[in-house]
Amino acid sequence: MSTRMPASPADTAVVRRLKIHVLRYNPQDPASKPHLELFEVDEAPSMTLFVALNDIRDRQDPSLQFDFVCRAGICGSCAMLINGRPGLACRTLTSVLGERITLAPLPFFELIGDLSVNTGKWMRGMSERLEAWIHSSSEMDLRRLEERMEPELAEQIYELERCIECGCCLAACGTARMRQEFVGAVGLNKIARLRLDPRDQRTDADYYELIGDDDGVFGCMSLLGCQDVCPKDLDLQTQIAYMRRKMLRAAVFSGR
Amino acid sequence: MKVVYTDVLVIGGGLAGLRTAVGVRQRGLDVLVLSLVPAKRSHSVAAQGGMQASLGNSAMGAGDNEDIHFEDTVRGSDWGADQRVVRMFVNTAPKAIRELAAWGVPWSRVARGSRESVVNAEKITISEADDAHGLITARDFGGTKKWRTCYTSDGTGHTMLYALGDQTIAHGIPVLERQEALALLHEGNRCHGAVVRDLITGELTAYVAKATTIATGGYGRIYKVSTNAIICEGTGIALALETGVATLGNMEAVQFHPTAIITAGILTTEGCRGDGGVLRDVDGHRFMPDYEPEKKELASRDVVSRRMTEHMRKGKGVPSRYGDHLWLDITGLGRAHIEKNLREVKDICEYFLGINPVEQWIPVRPTQHYSMGGIRTDHTGQSPTLKGLFSCGESACWDLHGFNRLGGNSVAETVVSGMIVAEFIADYCETEGGELSIGTGLVREFLDRERQRLDALLLGTGGESVTALRESMETVMMDKVGIFRTGEELEAAVQELQDLLHRSRNITLRTKAPGANPELVAAYRVQKMLKIALCVAQGALLRTESRGAHFREDYPQRNDRDWLKRTLATWENDSDDLPSIHYEEIPVTDMELPPGFRGYGTRNHVDHPDTEARVAEVEKTLAEVPEADRFARQQALMDYESLLPEKYRGRNERLTERL
Numbered sequence: 001m002s003t004r005m006p007a008s009p010a011d012t013a014v015v016r017r018l019k020i021h022v023l024r025y026n027p028q029d030p031a032s033k034p035h036l037e038l039f040e041v042d043e044a045p046s047m048t049l050f051v052a053l054n055d056i057r058d059r060q061d062p063s064l065q066f067d068f069v070c071r072a073g074i075c076g077s078c079a080m081l082i083n084g085r086p087g088l089a090c091r092t093l094t095s096v097l098g099e100r101i102t103l104a105p106l107p108f109f110e111l112i113g114d115l116s117v118n119t120g121k122w123m124r125g126m127s128e129r130l131e132a133w134i135h136s137s138s139e140m141d142l143r144r145l146e147e148r149m150e151p152e153l154a155e156q157i158y159e160l161e162r163c164i165e166c167g168c169c170l171a172a173c174g175t176a177r178m179r180q181e182f183v184g185a186v187g188l189n190k191i192a193r194l195r196l197d198p199r200d201q202r203t204d205a206d207y208y209e210l211i212g213d214d215d216g217v218f219g220c221m222s223l224l225g226c227q228d229v230c231p232k233d234l235d236l237q238t239q240i241a242y243m244r245r246k247m248l249r250a251a252v253f254s255g256r
Numbered sequence: 257m258k259v260v261y262t263d264v265l266v267i268g269g270g271l272a273g274l275r276t277a278v279g280v281r282q283r284g285l286d287v288l289v290l291s292l293v294p295a296k297r298s299h300s301v302a303a304q305g306g307m308q309a310s311l312g313n314s315a316m317g318a319g320d321n322e323d324i325h326f327e328d329t330v331r332g333s334d335w336g337a338d339q340r341v342v343r344m345f346v347n348t349a350p351k352a353i354r355e356l357a358a359w360g361v362p363w364s365r366v367a368r369g370s371r372e373s374v375v376n377a378e379k380i381t382i383s384e385a386d387d388a389h390g391l392i393t394a395r396d397f398g399g400t401k402k403w404r405t406c407y408t409s410d411g412t413g414h415t416m417l418y419a420l421g422d423q424t425i426a427h428g429i430p431v432l433e434r435q436e437a438l439a440l441l442h443e444g445n446r447c448h449g450a451v452v453r454d455l456i457t458g459e460l461t462a463y464v465a466k467a468t469t470i471a472t473g474g475y476g477r478i479y480k481v482s483t484n485a486i487i488c489e490g491t492g493i494a495l496a497l498e499t500g501v502a503t504l505g506n507m508e509a510v511q512f513h514p515t516a517i518i519t520a521g522i523l524t525t526e527g528c529r530g531d532g533g534v535l536r537d538v539d540g541h542r543f544m545p546d547y548e549p550e551k552k553e554l555a556s557r558d559v560v561s562r563r564m565t566e567h568m569r570k571g572k573g574v575p576s577r578y579g580d581h582l583w584l585d586i587t588g589l590g591r592a593h594i595e596k597n598l599r600e601v602k603d604i605c606e607y608f609l610g611i612n613p614v615e616q617w618i619p620v621r622p623t624q625h626y627s628m629g630g631i632r633t634d635h636t637g638q639s640p641t642l643k644g645l646f647s648c649g650e651s652a653c654w655d656l657h658g659f660n661r662l663g664g665n666s667v668a669e670t671v672v673s674g675m676i677v678a679e680f681i682a683d684y685c686e687t688e689g690g691e692l693s694i695g696t697g698l699v700r701e702f703l704d705r706e707r708q709r710l711d712a713l714l715l716g717t718g719g720e721s722v723t724a725l726r727e728s729m730e731t732v733m734m735d736k737v738g739i740f741r742t743g744e745e746l747e748a749a750v751q752e753l754q755d756l757l758h759r760s761r762n763i764t765l766r767t768k769a770p771g772a773n774p775e776l777v778a779a780y781r782v783q784k785m786l787k788i789a790l791c792v793a794q795g796a797l798l799r800t801e802s803r804g805a806h807f808r809e810d811y812p813q814r815n816d817r818d819w820l821k822r823t824l825a826t827w828e829n830d831s832d833d834l835p836s837i838h839y840e841e842i843p844v845t846d847m848e849l850p851p852g853f854r855g856y857g858t859r860n861h862v863d864h865p866d867t868e869a870r871v872a873e874v875e876k877t878l879a880e881v882p883e884a885d886r887f888a889r890q891q892a893l894m895d896y897e898s899l900l901p902e903k904y905r906g907r908n909e910r911l912t913e914r915l
């Protein structure tokens with residue numbers, strides 16, 4: 001058991017001067033053109049990209065746009081390309097990166113400006129399209145005992161529920177690059193989660209209507225990009241493969 | 257001039273705002289939700305530990321009911337709460353959790369049979385009954401007599417907000433994201449909606465509504481280090497303050513959570529201690545039993561935070577580059593438990609500290625966490641002074657938490673108050689507030705005023721920097737309006753904040769863009785935040801007693817004789833540099849649970865002159881009602897059921913109390 005603070009690079013080494021290249025573009029401003037801009041920041045102990053970007057905005061360029069909310073890896077606001085790879089900026093320690101860092105907005109989503117993209121709008125659209133909520137016609141009597149659920153089942157549902165809709169999976173997805181309408185691992189995982197849940201009374205035939213095409217489960221090319229980058233380590237490929245089998249079955253049995 | 261009309265405008269897309277929106281929609285009203293961020297990214301998503309509701313399903317919660325939840329909450333509040341509101345709340349919480357269960361929250365469930373658990377650093381065996389199998393389970397949290405905190409691993413807020421977010425979509429309720437309310441539209445004592453700025457384009461729109469609800473969360477970010485999301489800046493509460501008509505309640509009541517990690521201030525849930533974790537000092541000694549032999553690490557939050565600070569002041573903190581800290585030790589809980597029930601904590605430790613809490617101790621210290629204060633409302637959620645303005649959730653003070661909130665009571669409050677307040681809003685729209693009675697002249701006036709304010713900021717040449725103002729404010733609050741407070745420091749704080757407020761009227765921006773402009777946003781927010789900070793500091797300065805989370809070293813006693821009252825703050829003119837502070841008595845004569853000893857440290861408070869008589873009256877009343885009928889006993893002491901919307905009246909079924 002250790003009772004010491006973890007060693008950080010600054011304990012031993014000289015302070016690094018980070019060279020952070022940010023892809024900048026403000027679509028609201030007709031004069032703006034996409035370009036890389038260099039900011040230099042002295043690295044501090046336990047510095048995250050959240051700290052570094054705020055430092056840049058506070059002390060160098062107050063117009064820099066980016067999104068952080070919880071800054072604890074929970075809310076999914078701050079996904080961006082970190083040296084080309086989708087990830088959550090708030091929980092990325094600069095110490096795990098080289099001195100030269102490149103930051104770009106997440107592709108696939110509508111750009112708001114600089115590192116800020118409109119994932120919220122896309123996620124809402126996806127939820128509407130997939131009717132991604134519990135469909136139940138049971139009467140609720142709130143005064144009565146709740147419906148029982150097997151403890152393991154509740155855990156399995158929670159496991160899939162842990163998705164934070166950050167958009168990393170779509171940014172890393174080959175299909176999404178070609179099909180703007182693709183619902184992505186985030187959408188397919190959500191349907192897998194609802195399907196597992198006895199409170200959602202829909203059948204596989206109903207789900208087939210929603211994801212039984214190339215914008216849904218048959219669009220996935222199993223390139224594993226989504227799973228590689230998922231910040232919550234969700235087992236997305238297993239879920240997608242499972243859903244594909246179930247949807248094929250649904251298609252066969254309904255005589256499609 | 258862009259104007260949008262709706263029945264109900266809800267400002268805030270967290271748990272409280274969404275539940276309100278769903279409720280009024282179910283009553284057939286038109287509703288719009290505004291949010292700074294996508295609703296599912298609201299701060300509510302970060303709640304880890306759980307939601308209190310007295311289901312009493314699990315063995316360690318057996319025998320729990322509304323009465324015990326009521327008593328814990330009132331004691332926790334240090335008798336600052338409105339006891340009728342507490343009763344409304346505890347009676348609705350089981351209904352709220354059952355509704356959320358039906359909407360898809362995968363609450364962790366009771367599993368029949370025996371399992372090992374850690375209580376008070378010792379392994380014990382807990383046996384769950386057969387007939388409880390599959391019902392919603394609960395964990396232990398501070399300040400509660402029973403294990404009452406229901407949870408989904410440590411992602412409770414996430415699962416609740418996603419279920420509610422999905423319901424919002426299912427009900428077809430528009431959530432307008434990246435929209436910031438800048439001011440309320442109001443005339444005389446009537447609120448008519450809000451002026452709203454689009455954070456992407458900078459465009460201003462007036463939203464005119466029969467009822468306006470503020471559900472914008474807390475104001476933690478006026479402090480330098482806070483567990484809150486960075487958008488919890490209290491600017492929604494400032495909307496009400498700036499009307500000069502609505503009042504804010506108990507703004508000085510600010511809670512510090514015992515265990516946030518250094519330096520980022522990210523929370524490790526109370527579930528860590530609830531599940532058996534302990535606090536240790538520089539010598540590895542478990543010190544809480546020395547101070548609080550009975551409750552130890554699970555004393556009320558304000559108490560644990562003070563004890564930790566006290567212990568560090570004695571030189572028992574662990575020195576580090578970032579100042580002193582203590583250790584949270586959850587190694588005794590075992591890998592399996594941590595990886596399943598405290599996974600978020602493990603992630604946070606790995607990502608932000610580079611340690612594994614299964615094997616290593618976590619460096620923690622008390623950090624700003626929760627805002628008990630907020631927009632003063634009555635039990636219906638409506639401002640008593642500004643009609644048509646409602647508020648619920650952390651931004652409101654209706655007043656459930658008094659001077660200290662119990663862990664797990666906040667997410668419960670968000671949904672419970674959303675359910676209840678939605679009914680009252682709908683009633684209001686159907687009756688007195690029914691007609692929209694606002695002229696376009698007034699709308700134009702407010703839009704022009706906000707436009708001029710923004711232009712003044714964009715053109716300002718006074719030379720003051722937003723970043724400098726903000727950093728100074730955060731430091732003043734942290735150093736002088738923190739866990740331990742003194743008159744001298746608070747006086748200095750008020751002066752310094754006033755100075756900052758004056759300077760905030762002379763800001764010069766470096767970015768002049770009228771559209772997306774983070775610096776402009778920071779500028780108008782810091783002006784609002786300084787007013788909120790002044791309400792907190794001034795309220796704390798004037799309150800010469802200690803109650804709940806408000807602790808005055810120069811007045812360490814709770815003083816019911818002089819201070820059993822709620823602080824009310826108003827900001828009369830925009831050019832003022834201090835809020836006006838008034839008080840509202842909390843009457844002892846109709847309390848179900850008259851003020852008493854809270855059970856921490858030694859008994860040390862000044863009684864209210866009415867307390868003795870009320871205690872005698874309660875005893876006498878109870879002597880006449882049979883012990884077995886807890887409902888009749890409660891009813892004899894204080895009526896609350898008639899205050900609840902009809903829909904939510906009635907008893908809650910339990911395994912041991914079948915309907």
Ligand SMILES: Cc1cc2nc3c(=O)[nH]c(=O)nc-3n(C[C@H](O)[C@H](O)[C@H](O)COP(=O)(O)OP(=O)(O)OC[C@H]3O[C@@H](n4cnc5c(N)ncnc54)[C@H](O)[C@@H]3O)c2cc1C
Binds near residue numbers: 471491
């Ligand atoms: C780390 C952490 C863990 C916690 N864990 C627990 C727990 O385990 N149990 C518990 O009971 N409580 C917990 N709490 C407390 C609890 O999470 C909050 O009190 C609660 O979620 C607040 O919900 P809300 O709906 O009132 O506000 P929020 O969730 O903060 O939502 C506020 C909303 O208002 C919007 N908004 C704000 N200002 C404006 C504006 N001017 N214009 C437009 N929109 C605006 C925001 O975009 C957001 O949508 C925790 C808190 C923290 C910090």
